[in-house]
Amino acid sequence: MAALGYLYWDTKRSAFSGRGWSYLRVFCVLTILWNLLALFGHAATQNLLPGDISVADGYLQGTVNAPLTFVKIVYYTAKLDHLLTVPGMFFLFLSLRSFYNRSLKEGE
Amino acid sequence: MELYMLPSVVTDIVGSQLMIILSFLSLRYTFLLTRREPENFLWGFLHYFCMTLVVFSISRAVGHMVKQALLISDQREVWTMLSPYSGGLNTLLMISVSAVTIYYHKGVEGYRAIQEKAESLKRANSSLEEASATMGEMNLQLEEMVEKRTYDLTLSEEKFRNFFHNSKDMVFFCDAEGCVIDMNEAGLEILDYSAKDNSRLSLDRLFVDKGSLETFNTTLRTKSFVEDFEAEFLREDGTVIYVLLSATALYDDQKSFNGCEGIAKDFTRLKNMTTQMISTEKMASVGQMAAGVAHEINTPLGIILGYSQLMKDDFTEDSEEYENLVVVERQSQACRKIVADLLKFSRQSGSSPGKVKINEILTDVLAITEHNLHLDHIEIEQCLADDLPVINGDEEKLRQVFVNLINNGQHAMEDEGGVLTVRTTYSIKDNMVTASVVDTGTGIDQEIITRVFDPFFTTKSVGKGTGLGLSVSYGIIEDHKGTISIESPVADRTGKGLQPGTAMHIKLPVPVADKPEIEEIYPDN
Numbered sequence: 001m002a003a004l005g006y007l008y009w010d011t012k013r014s015a016f017s018g019r020g021w022s023y024l025r026v027f028c029v030l031t032i033l034w035n036l037l038a039l040f041g042h043a044a045t046q047n048l049l050p051g052d053i054s055v056a057d058g059y060l061q062g063t064v065n066a067p068l069t070f071v072k073i074v075y076y077t078a079k080l081d082h083l084l085t086v087p088g089m090f091f092l093f094l095s096l097r098s099f100y101n102r103s104l105k106e107g108e
Numbered sequence: 109m110e111l112y113m114l115p116s117v118v119t120d121i122v123g124s125q126l127m128i129i130l131s132f133l134s135l136r137y138t139f140l141l142t143r144r145e146p147e148n149f150l151w152g153f154l155h156y157f158c159m160t161l162v163v164f165s166i167s168r169a170v171g172h173m174v175k176q177a178l179l180i181s182d183q184r185e186v187w188t189m190l191s192p193y194s195g196g197l198n199t200l201l202m203i204s205v206s207a208v209t210i211y212y213h214k215g216v217e218g219y220r221a222i223q224e225k226a227e228s229l230k231r232a233n234s235s236l237e238e239a240s241a242t243m244g245e246m247n248l249q250l251e252e253m254v255e256k257r258t259y260d261l262t263l264s265e266e267k268f269r270n271f272f273h274n275s276k277d278m279v280f281f282c283d284a285e286g287c288v289i290d291m292n293e294a295g296l297e298i299l300d301y302s303a304k305d306n307s308r309l310s311l312d313r314l315f316v317d318k319g320s321l322e323t324f325n326t327t328l329r330t331k332s333f334v335e336d337f338e339a340e341f342l343r344e345d346g347t348v349i350y351v352l353l354s355a356t357a358l359y360d361d362q363k364s365f366n367g368c369e370g371i372a373k374d375f376t377r378l379k380n381m382t383t384q385m386i387s388t389e390k391m392a393s394v395g396q397m398a399a400g401v402a403h404e405i406n407t408p409l410g411i412i413l414g415y416s417q418l419m420k421d422d423f424t425e426d427s428e429e430y431e432n433l434v435v436v437e438r439q440s441q442a443c444r445k446i447v448a449d450l451l452k453f454s455r456q457s458g459s460s461p462g463k464v465k466i467n468e469i470l471t472d473v474l475a476i477t478e479h480n481l482h483l484d485h486i487e488i489e490q491c492l493a494d495d496l497p498v499i500n501g502d503e504e505k506l507r508q509v510f511v512n513l514i515n516n517g518q519h520a521m522e523d524e525g526g527v528l529t530v531r532t533t534y535s536i537k538d539n540m541v542t543a544s545v546v547d548t549g550t551g552i553d554q555e556i557i558t559r560v561f562d563p564f565f566t567t568k569s570v571g572k573g574t575g576l577g578l579s580v581s582y583g584i585i586e587d588h589k590g591t592i593s594i595e596s597p598v599a600d601r602t603g604k605g606l607q608p609g610t611a612m613h614i615k616l617p618v619p620v621a622d623k624p625e626i627e628e629i630y631p632d633n
Binding site for chain 2: 002003004006007010053054055058059060061062063064065066067068072076079080081082083085086089090092093096097099100103104107
């Protein structure tokens with residue numbers, strides 16, 4: 001997180017202009033958020049009780065049992081971490097494509 | 109309310125696959141970027157970053173998919189066994205990503221420094237290019253200016269070279285010592301120097317009068333220029349010319365006198381003509397005065413002479429009174445002769461013009477004077493031109509002129525003897541007959557040469573001459589529309605040197621009707 005934070009700060013501080021750098025900074029923010037979520041998700045998993053999750057009807061029919069506590073909500077949200085990582089990677093992809101296109105234009 | 113885990117499972121499986129795809133796509137672009145710009149640190153960093161991210165994504169995605177597969181197939185125990193390894197590997201890869209990112213910190217600093225240097229170099233290069241362009245433009249302008257200046261200079265140089273070479277006056281340059289560094293052809297011709305042998309030329313050599321040279325140098329150094337300075341220059345052949353000299357002093361960078369540049373105009377002819385005109389005017393006025401005086405004196409002299417002759421009859425020849433009257437009569441007659449000479453000089457006396465042969469007159473005169481000349485050890489040399497044209501004139505008066513001239517020559521050589529040359533020539537160009545009487549006597553001093561035609565001017569001792577001989581001769585020749593001139597000292601036989609003596613040249617016009625038809629019968633002197 002610190003490394004990504006530094007990368008975000010430095011690219012902003014260095015006034016690297018262009019859309020590519022903006023996308024890269026979005027990637028940094030999303031990846032930092034994912035890291036935070038993963039951190040809290042792991043902590044929440046450690047604090048779950050044996051009856052908080054039910055897989056009696058099979059893994060795919062598994063549920064987080066009521067009542068929903070903060071730990072359970074954090075655990076469940078952390079399971080959806082790809083909703084942060086995939087957009088993050090997508091912005092990284094957009095960033096690099098932008099860099100490449102810009103490089104092609106400058107070459108012309 | 110309970111939350112179903114299925115959405116999270118689906119998100120996990122699909123997200124993992126998308127992660128792998130996106131990481132590979134990203135890696136592709138970083139690969140292309142590093143290929144395009146291998147020297148760019150940022151692309152290198154992002155390439156390594158993506159590589160670790162790809163590995164991390166694959167590891168994590170594969171781990172998650174395996175996890176989901178094991179859990180779906182109800183093999184939780186297997187997953188429980190593998191999960192620490194998968195988590196550990198993911199952590200290690202995440203640390204690698206972080207390490208690469210930290211590496212960015214140092215790398216980007218270097219890259220930035222390089223970029224700054226590059227930017228600085230680029231700016232310097234740009235400035236250099238601008239300066240180069242400006243310099244190029246200036247150089248072009250300079251070249252154009254130089255070309256124009258060179259052209260102007262060439263024109264100017266040509267103009268002044270033409271002026272220098274084509275000038276009919278003497279143009280010269282001298283150094284500080286007065287040595288002539290350069291002189292145009294006209295100048296060398298005026299001074300009779302050849303173009304190859306002019307190394308000896310200097311102002312000191314040219315100026316006849318050293319005092320005049322001193323004045324010239326002083327004026328030049330004090331006023332920086334000399335204007336219309338009249339000077340006498342010595343030619344190579346020893347003759348003297350009169351020049352009107354203008355010069356400007358030249359100075360070097362230290363403002364010290366460096367020499368001079370000057371123009372000299374030969375006005376010898378003009379000066380001679382002026383002198384002649386002055387002389388003519390003087391003679392004319394003297395002639396008028398002499399005529400007036402002669403007329404006034406002539407009448408009382410006639411009365412004195414008449415009365416003295418009458419009174420002689422009143423006394424016996426042996427008486428003292430008779431003797432005195434004879435002296436009065438003789439002196440009165442002498443006075444009348446002088447008066448008659450004065451009238452001849454002023455052209456008041458009568459004239460009997462006719463066809464005259466100069467050679468015959470000269471032969472007659474020499475026949476009469478030959479004996480006396482030989483007594484004084486004077487040789488006679490005759491160079492009479494054949495077929496000399498006849499002229500119109502008074503034979504008696506011209507005879508008197510030549511007697512005067514020969515007498516003067518004899519007088520000049522009476523102590524030591526010499527050669528008296530009588531020469532006649534005809535110039536077809538001027539249509540003039542020239543008769544010259546040349547002696548090898550003492551010559552005439554330059555101080556008195558302009559006064560010899562003045563009435564009563566004589567160098568002879570008292571009683572030997574009246575000083576009217578040349579005055580009368582001048583009047584007679586003028587009356588014949590001719591000219592009489594003096595040359596002293598005279599040119600020797602080679603024509604290059606000078607020898608003591610005097611030459612009297614008489615030029616008389618030939619009537620047009622008597623002009624010989626065959627040209628150049630007589631060589632032109």
